[in-house]
Structures are given as structure tokens and as C-alpha cells.
Amino acid sequence: MALRRVLSPLLLILIINFCYPTQAIDQDDLLVVAVASSENDGYNRFIRSLKVYGYKYEIYGLGQESTNAEQRMKIVRDNLVRYKDDKKKIILYTDVYNVIFTQGPVFVLDKFEGLKPARIVFGAEDKCWPDENLQYDYPMVGSNEKRFLNSAGFMGYASDIYEMITSQDDIKDEQIFFTKVFLDESSRNKWSIVLDKRADVFMNLNGAINELQLPANGDDVYVHNSWTDSIPTVIQGNGSAQKSLNYLSNYIARTWSTNEGCLQCKESLFDVTQIDDLMQWPMVYIGLFIEFPTPFLREYFEKIMKLTYPKQRLSILIHNQVEYHKNITEQYLKKFSEDEYKFVKYLNVDDDTTEAEARQQAIHECQEDKCDYLFILDSIAHIDHPDTLIKLIA
Structure with a gap:
């Protein structure tokens, strides 16, 4: 009996290692997915940042009427079904209209690797919403870390993400659904879900404007979070932070350089x-x-x-x-x-x-x-x- 108790966790570890690749993830296995109903300035800005850094991406829902949370998740489920058994592909889901990427796939995957054994990673922020009472159910975090889940951006293995988003028939509110999934210890352990507490991948600007710094590395201007001392890749500017994101968009994602000034001004010129x-x-x-x-x-x-x-x-x-x-x-x-x-x-x-x-x-x-x-x-x-x-x- 004692030997059985010792072998059980070892067997579990072996099963996990067998099911999920342990070698470095190939950047071709990373796929950015998002839902958008129409193409506007925010959409074009988002797509440009993906192209600048060479991401593979799929946009769902174009041409449809404006979508609510329930419709968005249904669209995502319908499109990710073809990846439901893929244990190599990494899906990165994010909003569109208020998001800019500032680094390439290699950086994102390195950061994801650094968060293992996590198989799904959610963005995090300082505010608990929409139900502030749930803050008492969240695990404690260290100093200079973000404690609360933000559903606007997450990434993980395609098979796990598909299983997670189909675990409930209708998702009427993404934030509430994913918060409850994370706070449920069995679900959290089942899919090895963690929060990006130090904003290594996702940074939500809402309530964090004072944490921003814009250093330059040669011709590339990037975002540095002075609070978590991280260099986030996916910058989200929802709500009151939209104006701040608009300001940042004049510099990040190879839009401006210290040597040449406006780089985007030289793109798609029309004579x-x-x-x-x-x-x-x-x-x-x-x-x-x-x-x-x-x-x-x-x-x-x-x-x-x-x-x-x-x-x-x-x-x-x-x-x-x-x-x-x-x-x-x-x-x-x-x-x-x-x-x-x-x-x-x-x-x-x-x-x-x-x-x-x-x-x-x-x-x-x-x-x-x-x-x-x-x-x-x-x-x-x-x-x-x-x-x-x-x-x-x-």
C-alpha cells in the first residue's frame, strides 16, 4: 500500500510528461486567435503589430454583427474544434481593438516556457472584477505581483484551451467564467492554470499607467513595467486606458525609432x-x-x-x-x-x-x-x- 502511494504521483508525472512535449516549443506552433466583427483603426493597428513581428494568426467573426461575450466564445469554440486534439499547438487568445504586440513569437514562447509546468496562462491585473467579493478566494501573491485574473488575454496548449472553453455549454460572461474556473482548485489543477503575475506576457494598462516606461533598444521602442520589472509583449488598453494605448501606439511595435523617427510613416506609401x-x-x-x-x-x-x-x-x-x-x-x-x-x-x-x-x-x-x-x-x-x-x- 505504501509503495502504491509513492508510485501514484510518479505515474501522474510520467503521464503528463508523455502527453505534453518537454522540448522547446517551435514558434510555428504558436497561433494568435481573436474575434473581430469589423475592420477599423484598432483592428488595423493590431494586425500590423502581428505582421511586424511575424506571428501566425487567425481572426474569426469578420463581417458579422457586433458580438457579445457569449457569441465571441461560441465563435472561438467553433473555430478551435479543429485543434482540440493538438497537444503541440499553443493558442494565444486576445482582444483585438485595444491590443498591440510589442515582441515576436520567440519572446512569448520563452516566457511561456518559464511559467511551466503551467499549461494555460491568463493575464493578471490589480483589480478584482466584476465581483469584488471574489478577491478573498484568490491565492495570495508576492510583492510586486498582480493577483487577479483578466480574461482579455490567455495562452496555452490548444487541447487544454478547447477542453476548458467547452466545459460549460454557454459562456455568457468571459470574465466571470474564467474567474470561476481559476478559483476552482480542481479545474485550476486539471489544466495547470496560472496567472501571469509579473506581466511577462500580458500587461493590462487599466490602473497601471504609472508603471509604464518606454525604453529603446536600438530602433525598437518597447514597454517596461517598472512595478513588476518585466517587459510584457501583449499590451492591452481596455476601458479608461484606451487613450494611453493610443499614445503608446505612436512608438511601440516598430512605429518609431530614435534614429529614423516615424517608421510607420514610410509604410504603404501612395504616390x-x-x-x-x-x-x-x-x-x-x-x-x-x-x-x-x-x-x-x-x-x-x-x-x-x-x-x-x-x-x-x-x-x-x-x-x-x-x-x-x-x-x-x-x-x-x-x-x-x-x-x-x-x-x-x-x-x-x-x-x-x-x-x-x-x-x-x-x-x-x-x-x-x-x-x-x-x-x-x-x-x-x-x-x-x-x-x-x-x-x-x-
Whole structure:
């Protein structure tokens, strides 16, 4: 009997080692999966970061109506079923619209290896939600560690993840479901679930903005968490942290470098001058706003007229709120009207159109006219380079 008690845990260890590979994970076995209903700026930013670092990824749900938590998990289950028996593939699930990757697959897998014997790893944060009372059920953590599960990002072996997300028929709330799975000791042990307590892989910015540092390694700007002293890879900016993520996106994921400045600005450049038919050039709606007495107003208008862009593809809206400038503005209004601009519209000081109303009108008319670009220029700013529009469109 005593020998049996000794052999049982050894047998369990042997079974686990047999079922799951012990050698280093091949980066081709890492797959990023996410659910998105439409492509927008946040989506494009997310995809760009994946491509920059060479991730393999699958996006589910595109073209469908906006999805809630229950629908998202159903979509994930339906698509991961083909990996349900795969004990080599590593699935990394994350949100889309508020997430940026800042390192490549090798870094992620090294960090995942460092968390073994864990087979599923969830992101962690400082706040227990949506039920704060559950905080008392969480295991204690060390200093400078994150204690509470965040369901916006997790990774693990495909077979384990599929088994976990199909252990309940309907998952109406991801955060509640995964929290209960983690807090249940038998489930936690069954799938060897741990939290990324030191934000090695996942960092949620919500409530952690003060922990951020942005050091640079050559041309690569990365995120350093000063609280956990880690370099996280998957940066999540949900809720009130979205603006902070937008700020970070100007620098991380090889967007900017200390030597070359803006790197993303050099991607997917569009040389409009290669279009021979001028009527096929993008349509630009220009809003000119004279809201305060302004010196050198004549030069301001002259520089607009010297733009090296087909006038047939330019629409002009002028809003003048300064009586003193009425004469000179109407002189140039006549010049604009006599030229080949698509149309010219003038809102003068007598129209009682406020600045806010005029700016909103510019946006509305641009949309109504199906313009490709809206270019706003206040009278206090001058265009010194005639090819400014061409360079901005590039």
C-alpha cells in the first residue's frame, strides 16, 4: 500500500510528461486567435503589430454583427474544434481593438516556457472584477505581483484551451467564467492554470499607467513595467486606458525609432503623381478658417492657390468671422471662384455661423460629397511647401 502511494504521483508525472512535449516549443506552433466583427483603426493597428513581428494568426467573426461575450466564445469554440486534439499547438487568445504586440513569437514562447509546468496562462491585473467579493478566494501573491485574473488575454496548449472553453455549454460572461474556473482548485489543477503575475506576457494598462516606461533598444521602442520589472509583449488598453494605448501606439511595435523617427510613416506609401488621369486623383475638401485677426492673410491665401494639386479635385469652404478681413477674403473668394475648383463656399461674418458650426459643416459636406480627405487650415498656419497635399496623401 505504501509503495502504491509513492508510485501514484510518479505515474501522474510520467503521464503528463508523455502527453505534453518537454522540448522547446517551435514558434510555428504558436497561433494568435481573436474575434473581430469589423475592420477599423484598432483592428488595423493590431494586425500590423502581428505582421511586424511575424506571428501566425487567425481572426474569426469578420463581417458579422457586433458580438457579445457569449457569441465571441461560441465563435472561438467553433473555430478551435479543429485543434482540440493538438497537444503541440499553443493558442494565444486576445482582444483585438485595444491590443498591440510589442515582441515576436520567440519572446512569448520563452516566457511561456518559464511559467511551466503551467499549461494555460491568463493575464493578471490589480483589480478584482466584476465581483469584488471574489478577491478573498484568490491565492495570495508576492510583492510586486498582480493577483487577479483578466480574461482579455490567455495562452496555452490548444487541447487544454478547447477542453476548458467547452466545459460549460454557454459562456455568457468571459470574465466571470474564467474567474470561476481559476478559483476552482480542481479545474485550476486539471489544466495547470496560472496567472501571469509579473506581466511577462500580458500587461493590462487599466490602473497601471504609472508603471509604464518606454525604453529603446536600438530602433525598437518597447514597454517596461517598472512595478513588476518585466517587459510584457501583449499590451492591452481596455476601458479608461484606451487613450494611453493610443499614445503608446505612436512608438511601440516598430512605429518609431530614435534614429529614423516615424517608421510607420514610410509604410504603404501612395504616390498620387503616378496617376495620369487627374480626375482620378483623390478628392480633397479644404476648410479655411479665419477666426481671429491674422497678419499675412494675403500670403495665406496665395499659398493655398499655389498648391500643386489638380484644382478640379479640390473643394473649398471659407469661414471668416473677422469683419476686418472681409474685404481681402472676398477678393480671394472671387479668385477661387474663377478658377477650376470643384466648388467654393463662403460663410462670412454676416452669416452668424459659429466656428463650431462651420467646422461641423465642413465635416458633413465632405462626407456628403464623398471626399477622400478633409484638410483643415486655420489662418494662423501657412503652407510653405506647394506639394504638401501630395506628401500628406502619400
